Amino acid sequence: MKLHDISVSFGDKTVLSAFSGDFSAGITCLRGPSGGGKTTLLRVLAGLQAPTRGRVEHPFLRPSFLFQEDRLFPWLTAEQNVAAVLPESDGSKAALWLAAVELSAEGAAYPAQLSGGMQRRVALARALCYPGDALLLDEPFKGLDPPLMRRLIPLILRQTVPVIVATHSEEEVALLGGRVIAL
Known part of the structure; x- marks a missing residue:
């Protein structure tokens, strides 16, 4: 580019x-x-x-883009937010990406249940895992x-x-x- x-x-x-x-x-x-x-x-x-x-x-x-705003889907859990950008066959990797950003225990939580810093890490995991x-x-x-x-x-x-x-x-x-x- x-x-x-x-x-x-x-x-x-x-x-x-x-x-x-x-x-x-x-x-x-x-x-x-x-x-x-x-x-x-x-x-x-x-x-x-x-x-x-x-x-x-x-x-x-x-390109994979992490915006200034986290732009998480409020109706999806943290794990589902990450999995949303993965090819269907790789959806199980979402939990691994949450673990990589130190959010293993929060996979079932919805964005509103997470702190701002946790939401940022979910958004970062989503950006990092997108191919x-x-x-x-x-x-x-x-x-x-x-x-x-x-x-x-x-x-x-x-x-x-x-x-x-x-x-x-x-x-x-x-x-x-x-x-x-x-x-």
């Missing part, structure tokens, strides 16, 4: 201006303040936001305490597809390594 001279405007406000980058491999951290264009860039990479100007080359076809061609994470550790975040980082580091992480946290950037793009 390559972006050439991408600009995104909403009305008279330009959020991204003449941005170019190659996201073909490895981990890339998009670092910057709130409102700096990180989420907009992730949306362009996911094909959810058309650029106002510029060219997208070799777009991702099936996409890229992993796009918008503030993946929002609401999680630093020790838990440090235990979850290896799940991201093991990914074999391009990983793009939007964050304002210098600690997350340092732990994830990879390339850093300041926005």
